[in-house]
Structures are given as C-alpha cells and as structure tokens.
Amino acid sequence: MRAAKRGKTVLIYICLIILAVIFAGPFVAMFLVALQANPVVSAKDITLELTLDNFARVFKDSRLPRWFWNSVVTTVVVTVFGTFFSSLSAYVMAKKDFPGKELIFWLFLAVLMFPAHAWIIPMFIQMSRMGLVNTYWPFFLSGTSSAFGIFLLRQYIEQNVATDILEAARLDGCGEFRTYTRILLPTIIPGLVTLAIFLFIQWWGQFMFALIMTTSNDMYTLPVGVALLRGVAPSNLRFVMATTAVAVLPSILVFVFFQNYLMRGVAMQLR
C-alpha cells in the first residue's frame, strides 16, 4: 500500500515535470538563443558559449529603448487610471441606490461584450481626425475604463466591505469622497492589486489596437515593434530573441511577484 502510494507520487511528479518542460521550455529556448555568442541560423547552431552582448546590442542599435518606454507609459497610465475609475464606479454600483442604476449596469455589461473589432474602425477614424494617431491618447482613452474591472471590484466590494462601516463613517461626518478614500480603498487593496495586474498584463501585450493606432516606428509599443521585426535576416535570430526576452521579462516579473493575486482574479472571472 505504501509502495503503491509512493509509486503514484513519483508518477505525478514525472507528469508535472513533463508539463513544466512543455510550458517553460520555449522561454528557456528564447533566453538560450538570446545569450548565444555566435550567430544562430538554425537550432543546430546553439552552443553553450554565452554572452550578454546581444542585449547591449539591441538596446544600443535598435529602437527597443523607445518601444520599451512607449509600453511603460501606456501600460502604467492605463493600469493606474483604469483601476481608479473602476473602483469609483464599482463602489457606487455595489453600495448605493440611485435612479438609472439598472440602465448603467446594462450599459457596462454591453460594453463588456463588445470585442475590439466592433468599435475599432470608427475609433481609428475619430482618432486620425483629431490627429491623435501616433500619440499615447488612444491608449489612455480606450484603456482607462475596464468593464471587467468594474465587475471584478463590484463583486469584491459586495463580498468584503460591510455597509455598516461605510454608514458609520458617514455618521462621523465623512463626506462621500472621504469615505471612499479613507474607508473603502484601504479595505479593497487586494482587489485593486488583482485588477491592476490584469490591466498591466492586458495592456503590456495589447497588439492589434497598438498596430492600428501607431504607424511610426517611434510610437510603436513593444508588441508592435517585436512583431514587425520579422523582416530581419535569420542570422539575426539571437537579436530577435534578445529583443523578445526584454519584452517578455516585465510580465514574467509581475507574475512572479503577484502570482496569488492573478490566480484569484482568474477564478473570479467565471462567477
């Protein structure tokens, strides 16, 4: 019985390790190519002669620093304001009653169902008329409201914030906005972090939207810049992989540090 149980545990670990190779292997391969000291044309050229020079090269000789900066600005603004605006709406949707609440709820729900292609053509036309293509504004305008965020936080507030506390604060003479900043926000920090991570990952990787809203090399975000690297010769594979590795790294770091929050958020998506 004990032996059978140990055999089963070993089998489980073998499965776990095979899966780990499947899911993490491509990233290892990416870093391995990015670190190659000699040009790589095919997979057979990979050696253990490693160097960090490729990273220095792509930072010096390509537009990577600029793309990185564009990605940082758009993602950070969208994440901060997206979380803030969502928490404002979620608060009153969860804890207040007012005329038109149902209507507004349905409006948000409808927005949640609109896939990007359903609005992106007129939005592009509007942005180009206003001269905002190739600026950060399309990202700010489009990203800072998140229907998913409103639903996530509304649910979080309903489950974790007692109405009594808010009432008590008001009886103590707190105004609505003070109640929101002093009482509500501190109690929903885990929810805010979860949403912020979602927004970060979503906008760090945003592709089609960025491809359409930017046409100049200087305004590309990382996904667009990396996707359009494809013109380069195969012998430059290690530079392509070095650029991709730099682009991937921030989302991996965010994930490593906030894994628990992210996983909780995923589970909430289906409730």
Next chain:
Amino acid sequence: MIKGKRLEWTICYLFLLPNIILYLLVRLIPFASTIVLSFTDWQLIGSPNFIGLKNFVDMFNYPVFWKAFRNTLMFAVYSVPPSIILGLLMAVLVNRDLPGMKLFRGLYFLPYVTSIVFVAVIWRWLFSTDTGLINALLNRIGVSSVPWLSSPKWALLSLAIVAVWQNVSFNMLVFLAGLQGIGSDVYEAAVIDGANSVQTFLYMTVPLLRPTMTVSAIMTTINSFQVFDLAYVMTQGGPLDSTYTLVYYLYDFGFRYMEMGHASAVAVVLFLMIFSLSIVQRLLLRER
C-alpha cells in the same frame, strides 16, 4: 430629505462619470458607428454614400471571405476542445498538496501572462521547418521534419497548438477553482464505495464540473473567433491563405485597403457571431 437624496444621487453620478464618458466616447458611439458604416461605401476620403446591404452581399460573394470564415471556425474546432480537456486533466493533476506544487502551477501559467505576440515570435522559430528547434529535436529521434508553418495543411493546426499552449492554463485554473469547490467528502465517499481514480474522474468530476466546462468552452470559443495576432506574426495569413481569419480580413479591408464600409460589415458579422455566444454564456451563468 428630498434635497439630501438629490445630492446623494448627484454624487453617485459623479463617481460614475469617468467611466460613462469614456464608454460613450470610445465604445458605444464607435460601436453604433460601425453598424452605420457597414451600410456605406466609405473609403476614408470623400463622403460616405448609403449603399444598403451591398457590403454584405459583396462579402458573401467573395470566396476569400468564406475561406476566412472556414479558417476561423476550424481554428476554434482545433483549439477549443483540447484546451478544455487538457485544462481539466491538468487541474486534476495539480489539485493536490505536494511540495513544489505552487511552483509548477506558476510555470504552467507563464504562457498565459505573456503577450500572444511574444509567444508567436518564439514559436515562429520553434516551428520553423528548416531552422526550428522542434524539427531539430524530431530529427534527432529519427522523425523527419514536419512543415509546421510552411504547408497549408499544417499551418492552421500549428497556430491552434500555440493557442492551446498559451491559454490552457487559464482553463486549468478555472477548473481548479471548480474542483476546490467540490469538497473532499464527495470523493472520500466514492473511494469508500470502491471507485478507482478513473471512475471518480469520469462519473463524478466531469459531471460536477459540466456547467463550468460549458461556460469555459464558450469563453475559449469567443477568444478563438478573434484570432489575429498569431496569424499576423507567424504566417501572415499564409501559406495560400490557409491561416487567413475573419479578423485578418477585417484588418486588411479596414487598415490596408481603407475600405471602411466593407470592413465594418465584417465587424458586424463577427460581432453577431460573438454576441450570440455571449448571450448563451450569460444565460448559463444565470442558471447557476
């Protein structure tokens, strides 16, 4: 009292104001405009003329539209069932307390947090027929090279493999949450009754998770209908249009040929496909 209520309501609307303004500006008005544009021949210059259903009639007469339509459906057929089934099996596998389990779950989740574009760039090389890593490994164990991305027969399937690789951990996590909701007493009862692990999986886990599986399948299908990034980066819709999808068609007409009317018509068709699935999903969620 009435006055106090008014004030409170006003404050509520103020809280909602940023979202409402932005939604009107960048979602609802553009969405309504998409529908209007789909009945015009607008090409970004000049003024739009109302042409009734001509865009839709044209579209349904273009063989390349049907090609894109078929590719999109086939991509869903290739990618959704494996993503659900593997996601479920993985959830069962990782749903236990063993040392290092958190690390494994984290590793499986890496592809999901990585932008699909970066994933596509990596896999474009892994799948490269002559220079890629996967064929090199296959050759080493004596298997001849597979034309992953260079053959029209394989390309769409290869993209589906990458899509599953990227999103299966999302489904794993959803099912894991479901499994943890079931509770161990049900399983203990089954084990006492002499059920083995395959039996408990087939006759207990699967039926208990069926509602979650349905919703998850619909979400995965909705996402698969919007496939574009993978095709754009890995195959540019080729070879021979074998990975040309509906969103790719929309992108080409709207942002390369500047046929805004025609592109909007595609957007409407795609929206209807996705919207009907969303409605089904909402209804199922409500039933629960």
